[in-house]
Amino acid sequence: MANPTSVATRAGTTNAPEGTDRLHILVILVEDRPGAIDRVVGALRRRRANTQSLTMSQTGKPNMVRVTALVKDAEVVIDQVIEQLRKIVDVRQVVNATDKQAVLRELALITVDIKSAGLHAIIEVAHQFGASVADVTADSVILEITSDAQTLEKLIEALQAFGIREIARSGCVALVAGGE
């Protein structure tokens, strides 16, 4: 996965003006056939989409997989990527949920050291962000948070002072409000 702050340089084609890149949320519905997810990931790689996160899971529909990709790129590049994804035979639908009223959520598990500040101080910070305690050991606590990416980033920043040992993030999922 690319560095979040860098935008992939392109071969002089589709010259997107500098600074026009932003985060796009692509919701891709794929038929669950051998190699289908490979093709989606392969297309993102080949077309050099600046992918920030990628999740996949079952949907309510039989034999359909939902892929949510966060891609940081300019509008003109994203439209290209979407059309490339639509060409994949197994792909049923691609929606750019960025400008739609969409709910975005990401789950994170964060292991924080409790030796320096103590458990209570950490829990106090965690509660401010709506995080809860998932597990506690003698010297560490695992916090759990489900939120939008921004809140999550802020919590991580706030916890840095205590000493973060490990972070596991699920990647983003999204639903367009009133969809289907």
Add this chain to the structure above:
Amino acid sequence: MAIATKIIQQSDATKQGEQQGESVRELTGSEIICEALMHEGVTLMYGYPGGAIMPFYDALTSYPTLHHVLVRHEQAAAHAADGYARATGKAGVCVATSGPGATNLVTGLATAFMDSTPVVAITGQVASQFIGRDAFQETDIIGVTQPITKHNFLVRNVAELAEAIHEAFRIARSGRPGPVLIDVPKDVQFARTTYRASDYVTSDEYLRSIAAQTSRPSEYILKEAAQLIAQAKQPLIMAGHGVVLSNAYGELKAFAEKTSIPVITTLLGLSALSDAHPLHIGMPGMHGPAHANHAIGAADLIIGVGLRFDDRVTGNVSKFATNAQIIHIDIDASEMHKVKVATVPIVADAKVALAALNEVVAPADHSAWLGEIRSWQAAAEGRSQQIKRDDTIPSPIDILSTIRDVTKGEAIVVSDVGQHQMWTARFYEWTRPNSHITSGGLGTMGFALPAAMGVKMGVPDAPVWVVAGDGGIQMNIQELATLRQEGLNIKIAIMNNGYLGMVRQWQQFFHSRNYSETPITGPDHVKLAEAYGLVGIRVTKSEEVEAAVKRAMEIAGPVVVEFIIESEANVYPMVAPGTGITTMIEETAEGSTHNG
């Protein structure tokens, strides 16, 4: 009792008769592949047997209408299927075993993918229980070919097999065509199930059904385009492979004539409009004639039809057609704005879009603009004629015009990749629609000879010439044995300059004449032809060219004609990579010079 038995026997017989009438039979997977191919109208395939595809080859002998051509390398099978597809518009079929057989197809599939041609590849795979265990001759060919096929299938169960075959043909031939691979494990080839052809939609039926639904572009977008065309003072049409693939020759000609807009044809668009047509002005890009590139530079509107603005066409994109607005017609929505942002994007089949556009545009006269382009052409040709050349050795231009004259323009010419390819594109006069076949996008050396086998078998009445270099011909030379085996009346012109000429030319221009690994020796091509049981002719003098081409045409069988040409001849003009196409290296009496 006796009567009852009789009735039962009769009813059984009727039932069997019905079943036979509906052709519901239990077949092996291998037989289903053959039946499905026949249902698709396939009569010809190219392939090579091996362990994991043996059940299929066993079944094949029971289907005499399926002609299998045993090639001498699987790469040639893929190119031959590709050549057949390009020449006929139907899907070409190739077959290989697992592992090395399948990986040998890769270059051919990538070639077909880049040039959007419908090829169906069937590969054997190790038995299902061995997949993923690094079995003998196991390769994950689905993974390998994923980025170079339009789609691919691993058939996990014999019940999925027939639909996979038919779907492969539908995908390969519809929309923007492309290669599709079907990987069939050996146990699936042995397994049995019922097959009834009428349960499946063939690609022909499917193409007919979607043709009925193919609507013309919206009136709004047509109006936008027509308005741009009406306002343009110096418009150009750029026609690409899409025009050939959609058989839109008549529509292109009618549109160009009604609007009197000059037409540029890309490498793969050559012969979409006859070179002899007064509005045809040539090929664009790296080796296009100066006037065509200058026309692009001066144009205020470019109507791109079925082309993808490849970098060999555009040169430096930021300097390409800087004064032009763009109407881009392509069946693939992902081509829109990929390289150049289109003012009016039209996602549609070239034939449908051109016909619709022709209804809404007003007749116009652009003769002054065409006259200007012709004056640039005359000036460049005048400069070129002043250069003194050695006229004792065969010149590429002379070889090509002789082939054209002797075949009266009826030949289909299949070129390989390199200098001879550019000379062929530029100096052969293309008047027969779809007569120019070459590997454009991938630039695959070794393409021409095997592709020509597919061309000749697809269009048996046309004279077929291969034009290749002494480097590329070696890359699939083994197919001379296949020519002999099939008795294919193909003529092969080898332009022998003792170099990998195009690379040498780049070394001369851009690497200070450091001819690193480009001098190349070959076999005695005449003896080589004879060794394969063919006729070989060597031409070393310019005065022998015509007699040699005539003699080759008189011989009723494959002939290899080797032309010894100037060793350091260059393709002019040339746009240096990374520069704008209106800045060209031109030939001068003293050598070459950069010319704005």
